[in-house]
Amino acid sequence: MTDTTDYRDAYPPSPQFAAEANADASIYDRAAADREGFWAEQAGRLHWHEPWTRTLDWSNAPVAEWFVDGKLNVAYNCVDRHVLDGHGDQVAIHWEGEPGDSRALTYSDLLAEVSRAANYFTELGLRAGDRVAIYMPMVPEAIIAMLACARLGLTHSLVFAGFSPTALRQRIDDAEARLVITTDGQWRRGAPAPLKTAVDEALGTGSHTVEHVLVVRRTGIDTPWTEGRDLWWDETVERSAPEHEAQPFDSEHPLFILYTSGTTGKPKGILHTSGGYLTQAAYTHHTVFDHRPGRDVYWCTADIGWVTGHSYIVYGPLANRATQIVYEGTPNFPDQHRHFQIIEKYGVTIYYTAPTLIRTFMKWGREIPDAHDLTSLRVLGSVGEPINPEAWRWYREVIGAGSTPIVDTWWQTETGAIMISPLPGVTAAKPGAAMTPLPGISAAVVDEEGKPVRLGETEANGYLVLDQPWPSMARGIWGDMDRFRTTYWERYAAQGWYFAGDGAKLDADGDLWVLGRVDDVMNVSGHRISTAEVESALVGHAGVAEAAVVGAGDATTGQGIVAFVILTAEAAARSGAALVAELKAEVSREISPIAKPREIHIVPELPKTRSGKIMRRLLRDVAEGRELGDTSTLVDPDVFEAIRASRA
Numbered sequence: 149m150t151d152t153t154d155y156r157d158a159y160p161p162s163p164q165f166a167a168e169a170n171a172d173a174s175i176y177d178r179a180a181a182d183r184e185g186f187w188a189e190q191a192g193r194l195h196w197h198e199p200w201t202r203t204l205d206w207s208n209a210p211v212a213e214w215f216v217d218g219k220l221n222v223a224y225n226c227v228d229r230h231v232l233d234g235h236g237d238q239v240a241i242h243w244e245g246e247p248g249d250s251r252a253l254t255y256s257d258l259l260a261e262v263s264r265a266a267n268y269f270t271e272l273g274l275r276a277g278d279r280v281a282i283y284m285p286m287v288p289e290a291i292i293a294m295l296a297c298a299r300l301g302l303t304h305s306l307v308f309a310g311f312s313p314t315a316l317r318q319r320i321d322d323a324e325a326r327l328v329i330t331t332d333g334q335w336r337r338g339a340p341a342p343l344k345t346a347v348d349e350a351l352g353t354g355s356h357t358v359e360h361v362l363v364v365r366r367t368g369i370d371t372p373w374t375e376g377r378d379l380w381w382d383e384t385v386e387r388s389a390p391e392h393e394a395q396p397f398d399s400e401h402p403l404f405i406l407y408t409s410g411t412t413g414k415p416k417g418i419l420h421t422s423g424g425y426l427t428q429a430a431y432t433h434h435t436v437f438d439h440r441p442g443r444d445v446y447w448c449t450a451d452i453g454w455v456t457g458h459s460y461i462v463y464g465p466l467a468n469r470a471t472q473i474v475y476e477g478t479p480n481f482p483d484q485h486r487h488f489q490i491i492e493k494y495g496v497t498i499y500y501t502a503p504t505l506i507r508t509f510m511k512w513g514r515e516i517p518d519a520h521d522l523t524s525l526r527v528l529g530s531v532g533e534p535i536n537p538e539a540w541r542w543y544r545e546v547i548g549a550g551s552t553p554i555v556d557t558w559w560q561t562e563t564g565a566i567m568i569s570p571l572p573g574v575t576a577a578k579p580g581a582a583m584t585p586l587p588g589i590s591a592a593v594v595d596e597e598g599k600p601v602r603l604g605e606t607e608a609n610g611y612l613v614l615d616q617p618w619p620s621m622a623r624g625i626w627g628d629m630d631r632f633r634t635t636y637w638e639r640y641a642a643q644g645w646y647f648a649g650d651g652a653k654l655d656a657d658g659d660l661w662v663l664g665r666v667d668d669v670m671n672v673s674g675h676r677i678s679t680a681e682v683e684s685a686l687v688g689h690a691g692v693a694e695a696a697v698v699g700a701g702d703a704t705t706g707q708g709i710v711a712f713v714i715l716t717a718e719a720a721a722r723s724g725a726a727l728v729a730e731l732k733a734e735v736s737r738e739i740s741p742i743a744k745p746r747e748i749h750i751v752p753e754l755p756k757t758r759s760g761k762i763m764r765r766l767l768r769d770v771a772e773g774r775e776l777g778d779t780s781t782l783v784d785p786d787v788f789e790a791i792r793a794s795r796a
């Protein structure tokens with residue numbers, strides 16, 4: 149198999165799949181004929197305590213209001229109504245712990261647990277609008293905590309449990325969280341690792357807004373305790389009453405803040421609200437994955453700390469009464485069979501993962517999946533970065549028995565839900581293409597001036613923009629509306645379009661191929677990491693005078709982080725190898741192990757333009773071993789000889 153792109157190579161659904169699918173081709177025409185009417189119809193998937201008076205108010209653009217005056221309770225929609233409809237005994241979550249323990253939670257169980265947590269959060273004095281930070285591994289209580297927040301109108305802010313105390317503190321401070329929910333520890337490849345200690349460290353110095361730290365016992369390891377501040381979940385939440393009546397909130401009530409990397413060092417707190425967000429999460433989960441409750445067993449392998457976990461583990465699937473798998477551990481613990489064993493054990497029908505994992509499976513070899521019965525699978529999904537055609541074909545052939553539709557879903561933390569994707573029962577999908585905007589969504593590929601690119605057989609490159617508002621769009625950056633406008637809406641202000649930050653191209657059929665970020669944001673294993681953030685962690689080390697970071701192509705992770713550093717005079721005398729190891733550890737500690745550079749090169753100088761800007765494009769050429777592009781604007785073109793020597 150070679151990694152070739154053939155724009156005519158397309159995979160239509162089987163006639164039988166198409167005949168039984170949730171959506172047929174007419175949905176595109178219906179949505180195009182009356183976009184707002186279409187979304188109003190989709191909002192009908194939810195229970196509204198009070199109906200809305202207007203579908204969309206865009207008069208305060210770029211801050212949209214969807215389903216104006218409508219009132220709903222997000223948790224009621226994800227839990228209570230399924231129980232009231234007689235599905236209380238249906239399993240909502242098949243949870244698989246890393247060490248091999250498991251738990252099944254029915255919708256009735258979930259209702260009792262969420263109610264207990266809501267009662268206890270109320271007892272703690274938390275009120276609608278307050279912020280709660282959730283710093284937890286993949287345990288059921290994380291989902292219960294999110295739903296309890298939603299139930300009370302508290303705004304949650306999930307912080308990925310792999311993030312450092314520094315990153316956690318930054319997010320706690322920015323959102324002014326009153327409560328932090330965590331676990332004593334987390335399982336990591338068969339051993340418990342402390343987690344609550346990271347919260348202690350985060351809150352260690354300076355004043356903060358946190359009143360309590362609520363701790364779920366997961367590993368049983370020794371846990372330091374601050375009396376009065378710290379509370380055990382099993383001594384509080386679990387002893388609270390399992391009945392709680394959900395109150396309605398405004399459609400635009402803030403549901404969550406989720407931080408994501410931008411072009412500067414400071415993470416952006418992307419704000420999402422309730423009615424529009426839940427509508428699009430539920431609609432896309434239903435349509436893109438062809439999900440049917442009672443039939444499907446759904447598994448999204450993301451972590452709840454990322455937006456994929458929010459929309460496609462918690463809100464979309466639960467709103468649609470899914471039965472789903474939630475897995476705590478890594479794909480290769482205790483061995484490389486783990487995911488395939490889980491698929492086999494539960495008869496998973498829909499599997500949604502990231503290209504980096506598919507490429508890892510390829511590396512491990514097809515004999516691993518081939519050892520399992522994967523015939524239950526009927527839809528495969530991909531998200532997080534462009535999927536290369538070779539990985540796409542392998543996914544279809546080896547995991548999907550050469551027959552399952554693959555949905556390559558393009559979206560972002562900011563879009564809240566899937567925007568561009570094939571529909572499994574409709575689209576003849578092409579390996580590597582996100583294909584077309586979903587019914588109800590409008591996108592374009594345009595040049596610098598906003599003119600649409602011409603369709604081309606191979607090349608029609610431009611910038612991806614979203615030219616119409618959509619229900620699950622971000623409503624702002626927490627505490628920084630100016631940054632929201634400048635980051636996304638300034639570039640095409642004249643047209644009023646959203647600038648996604650991705651390059652894209654259209655093929656001769658008009659199908660869309662996402663090419664990757666066009667800003668200083670890297671994509672490592674589907675995680676967004678800003679070059680500025682890593683640079684600032686590096687220069688935080690006393691030995692580093694200056695640093696430049698680029699994302700270089702990586703066969704498994706999509707991009708790998710490559711750093712070039714200039715040392716201070718004192719550090720220059722030290723051993724390079726020891727220093728590089730120290731710097732890698734520093735970045736892990738400051739940000740997260742996922743931000744650890746693949747390579748760090750000590751260089752005498754960085755390539756700069758006359759205006760002092762670091763030429764990242766040229767550094768990327770060096771990192772990827774390419775011939776150098778135009779160096780004429782550099783102050784000192786010879787600098788590259790020295791940089792090349794450092795990589796030898």
Ligand code: WT7
Nearest residue numbers: 531532533534556557558559560561662665676
């Ligand atoms: C960025 C958003 C959406 C949830 C996971 C990441 C890239 C995402 C695709 C795809 C090509 C993709 C884009 C985007 N991306 N999905 N199917 N094809 N690129 O969310 O952390 O907000 O990152 O991920 O570059 O802008 P995120």
